[in-house]
Amino acid sequence: MDWGMANRLSRIIQKNGHTLVMPVDHGYFQGPTRNLEEPRKTISPLLPYSDALFITRGVLRSCVDPDNAKPIILRVSGGSSMVGKDLANEGIITSMEEAIRLNVSAVGISIFVGTDYEKESLLNLAKLANEGERYGIPVMAVTAVGKELEKRDARYLALASRIAAELGARVVKTYWCENFEKVAGGCPVPVIMAGGPRVDTELEVFNFIYDGIQKGAIGVNLGRNIWQNAFPIAMIKAIRAIIHENATPNKAQEIYDHEKGK
Numbered sequence: 001m002d003w004g005m006a007n008r009l010s011r012i013i014q015k016n017g018h019t020l021v022m023p024v025d026h027g028y029f030q031g032p033t034r035n036l037e038e039p040r041k042t043i044s045p046l047l048p049y050s051d052a053l054f055i056t057r058g059v060l061r062s063c064v065d066p067d068n069a070k071p072i073i074l075r076v077s078g079g080s081s082m083v084g085k086d087l088a089n090e091g092i093i094t095s096m097e098e099a100i101r102l103n104v105s106a107v108g109i110s111i112f113v114g115t116d117y118e119k120e121s122l123l124n125l126a127k128l129a130n131e132g133e134r135y136g137i138p139v140m141a142v143t144a145v146g147k148e149l150e151k152r153d154a155r156y157l158a159l160a161s162r163i164a165a166e167l168g169a170r171v172v173k174t175y176w177c178e179n180f181e182k183v184a185g186g187c188p189v190p191v192i193m194a195g196g197p198r199v200d201t202e203l204e205v206f207n208f209i210y211d212g213i214q215k216g217a218i219g220v221n222l223g224r225n226i227w228q229n230a231f232p233i234a235m236i237k238a239i240r241a242i243i244h245e246n247a248t249p250n251k252a253q254e255i256y257d258h259e260k261g262k
């Protein structure tokens, strides 16, 4: 791997091989998502506990100070919305030149395997990977499911993740699922887990993150289950412990309970 590519990846993936990426890109299709209405207020207190941010150029420029940032994964796909016809109908919204100008560590793009826009999204990934390889910028592919959350099973996610890697993604972001080892094991590049909509209890989140890490994920790219929690700092500290200190779900729960009482 070329020096620039390796250097950028090493900013995101820590020395222990793990990472906690904080996604705050949701507004690009959801508008002012709950608890992300004013991104700076959400991002600032979580920044010290995040290894990288997943963010669009608009929120990066307006809500993150350039002298106090973390490595940036720039979301570069978009063009559809929650109220539009089809969330899968995305294009590339930000150029590689702009990514370089913003000094990002990686770019991120969603792919929509199995939809009417499968081919466009996969060709967009391939084009982005070609440009990323030219400039030494890793591409993170997001195996998006749009509103079809029921698609999140091992068969589908393993298929989509493998295709993303085959087409040139240096990192794949996908969902946790039962039998996650089939997803991570079939994907020859590092796999990071997204969170999805908020689940009922903190322990559920700790359980799936712990399980995914044991089965080969290198970390998370998990937003709403942190910043929509009533105690986001407690939540991110507990999750960091699972990712970086191999804490069990029960230990993470202890950390959460202790931190939220502060």
Ligand code: 5RP
Pocket (backbone or CB within 6 Å): 023, 024, 025, 026, 054, 142, 194, 195, 196, 197, 221, 222, 223, 224, 225
């Ligand atoms: C939205 C995204 C998010 O980065 C991803 O879904 C992770 O966030 P969450 O944990 O809230 O699902 O790609 O398009």
